[in-house]
Amino acid sequence: EIVLTQSPGTLSLSPGERATLSCRASQSVSSSYLAWYQQKPGQAPRLLIYGASSRATGIPDRFSGSGSGTDFTLTISRLEPEDFAVYYCQQYGSSPAITFGQGTRLEIK
């Protein structure tokens, strides 16, 4: 199965700053079938990005995704207070072995 490794484990930033989150795959992700989710405490995950770079419906344009092959990035251009959460990447190109990264916690500095 494809192992996804997210870095950093925790990112401490202030509102208004730029956040860059990384997701590295142990092998190439088929056709950029890579998604990013945001999860807040006590809530289900929320889809942000799919196909490595397409924003899901209703997602603000401060969220952007990039990358291909084995290296992917989620960028939040200017952090808002509501953006502090845990972020997960998911590869969905190798069904049935779908995998998630271990998560990056984005916390207020």
Added chain:
Amino acid sequence: QVQLVQSGAEVKKPGASVKVSCKASGYTFTSYGISWVRQAPGQGLEWMGWISAYNGNTNYAQKLQGRVTMTTDTSTSTAYMELRSLRSDDTAVYYCARVKPGGYDSSGPYSYWGQGTLVTVSS
């Protein structure tokens, strides 16, 4: 609007079984499958498997093969996930999820999620 509503929290003893339900509304149930994802306390997300609501085909995560069964009841638009021989490390919040329109039914990405069901395994 698409909604997935799950059954309530469960407490089970080791070795027992649990069956979690996920009732779908707001779309034609047989047009999309249902996937199940779990999250142990303070941990990340783990994909468990998928069932087609159209024909009942399933894909299960290899580590759960033999212990998990996913089913659907099209008459009530409800999906079920049964996990047997429960162990303490099965303690988790269990989510059902559905792909976005245009997504890949058996794998993602997931736009719609249930609210989660906490299953606690403890003696």
